[in-house]
Amino acid sequence: MNGKHLNKIIHGDALQILPNIADNTVDLVLTDPPYFLDKMDAGWDEKKVSSKKYHHVVKSLPAGMKFDREQGKNFYKWYYKISKEILRVLKPGGFFFSFSSPRLYHRMVCAIDDIGFFIRDSFIWLYTQNQPKAMSLNHFIDKLNENEQTKTNLKKQLLGWKTPQIKSCFEPIVMAQKEPEGTFLENFRKYKVGLLNTDVKIGQDMFPANVVSTDTINEVVDKCFLISKPDKKEKGNFNIHKTVKPLSLCEHIIKLTTYSDEAVVLDPFCGSGTTLVAAKILGRKFIGIDINKEYIEIAKLRIEEMNGDVTRYNISGREKQLRICDKKAVYKISRKSKQQLLIKS
Numbered sequence: 001m002n003g004k005h006l007n008k009i010i011h012g013d014a015l016q017i018l019p020n021i022a023d024n025t026v027d028l029v030l031t032d033p034p035y036f037l038d039k040m041d042a043g044w045d046e047k048k049v050s051s052k053k054y055h056h057v058v059k060s061l062p063a064g065m066k067f068d069r070e071q072g073k074n075f076y077k078w079y080y081k082i083s084k085e086i087l088r089v090l091k092p093g094g095f096f097f098s099f100s101s102p103r104l105y106h107r108m109v110c111a112i113d114d115i116g117f118f119i120r121d122s123f124i125w126l127y128t129q130n131q132p133k134a135m136s137l138n139h140f141i142d143k144l145n146e147n148e149q150t151k152t153n154l155k156k157q158l159l160g161w162k163t164p165q166i167k168s169c170f171e172p173i174v175m176a177q178k179e180p181e182g183t184f185l186e187n188f189r190k191y192k193v194g195l196l197n198t199d200v201k202i203g204q205d206m207f208p209a210n211v212v213s214t215d216t217i218n219e220v221v222d223k224c225f226l227i228s229k230p231d232k233k234e235k236g237n238f239n240i241h242k243t244v245k246p247l248s249l250c251e252h253i254i255k256l257t258t259y260s261d262e263a264v265v266l267d268p269f270c271g272s273g274t275t276l277v278a279a280k281i282l283g284r285k286f287i288g289i290d291i292n293k294e295y296i297e298i299a300k301l302r303i304e305e306m307n308g309d310v311t312r313y314n315i316s317g318r319e320k321q322l323r324i325c326d327k328k329a330v331y332k333i334s335r336k337s338k339q340q341l342l343i344k345s
């Protein structure tokens with residue numbers, strides 16, 4: 001059984017560790033795997049990715065920008081094996097939520113579908129802040145073997161035209177499900193999993209949707225899709241992980257899909273442990289796995305801190321925050337930008 005793994009964070013390669021988890025024992029897998037962009041693959045080493053040597057390898061492009069047709073295929077092959085293990089450990093009717101990048105999402109979902117999951121839906125985590133990665137071509141024009149006039153004309157001709165990288169403002173999350181045993185009702189009565197809790201509201205008391213936002217954007221979007229903004233404290237000052245997910249997003253998915261306090265939430269790529277912290281806040285059991293020892297220590301520290309300092313993760317405070325739009329939000333048209341800005345809630 002899983003007793004020895006419950007509420008533990010295990011160091012190692014997910015493909016090696018997952019086989020130790022018993023069949024049909026996990027209620028929810030919520031994870032944010034390596035995206036397989038550049039070197040951020042199954043052997044992701046943050047230090048290598050950000051080292052000068054690595055940037056030299058990808059010819060000075062920032063991480064995530066090197067286009068390689070093999071990335072998606074490698075991701076598919078690897079995630080097919082991971083998904084096979086996840087299908088085995090989930091209870092019938094159990095959900096599998098997995099984040100990805102807009103670029104390689106299709107490969108991830110095909111792997112999950114091909115191994116036998118039902119693809120129930122796709123969520124979009126919407127945000128407004130991100131660094132646009134498109135590059136100007138001026139640098140390359142300067143290197144052309146052309147006269148100065150031709151170069152100047154070309155630059156004028158391409159004013160505003162950049163490489164094909166649009167500003168990325170959403171992350172897709174697949175919602176897959178292991179086939180239930182019998183009807184949804186029969187499956188639920190036996191395994192306490194497989195249904196969605198529609199009492200979990202978002203925005204201004206709205207029915208849960210497949211769009212979630214953690215940024216206040218405008219009145220309509222906030223009313224329909226807003227879950228709370230990440231709290232500055234929730235990550236922890238010591239947390240150097242580059243891709244920490246918002247706690248409220250993990251809480252939202254766990255509340256939506258797990259029924260029992262005995263429910264087990266597994267994150268095989270737990271990084272700094274956001275899924276695990278959310279599971280603990282909600283009184284669920286968790287199992288975390290990560291290949292990077294440093295991240296495991298950070299995740300452990302975040303969990304430990306919860307034991308000591310409850311105010312840091314004050315549940316009633318968070319509940320209030322989750323209903324951020326319950327109180328009538330006041331919006332004002334800013335004269336300068338003519339955009340709607342949330343000024344007070």
Ligand SMILES: C[S@@+](CC[C@H](N)C(=O)[O-])C[C@H]1O[C@@H](n2cnc3c(N)ncnc32)[C@H](O)[C@@H]1O
Nearest residue numbers: 013014032042244245269271272274290291292
């Ligand atoms: C996108 S991050 C997860 C971040 C996490 N959601 C958080 O909020 O901190 C993906 C994680 O997968 C881990 N990883 C990469 N390859 C792995 C493997 N083969 N087995 C287990 N973990 C792996 C990386 O160390 C990284 O922390």
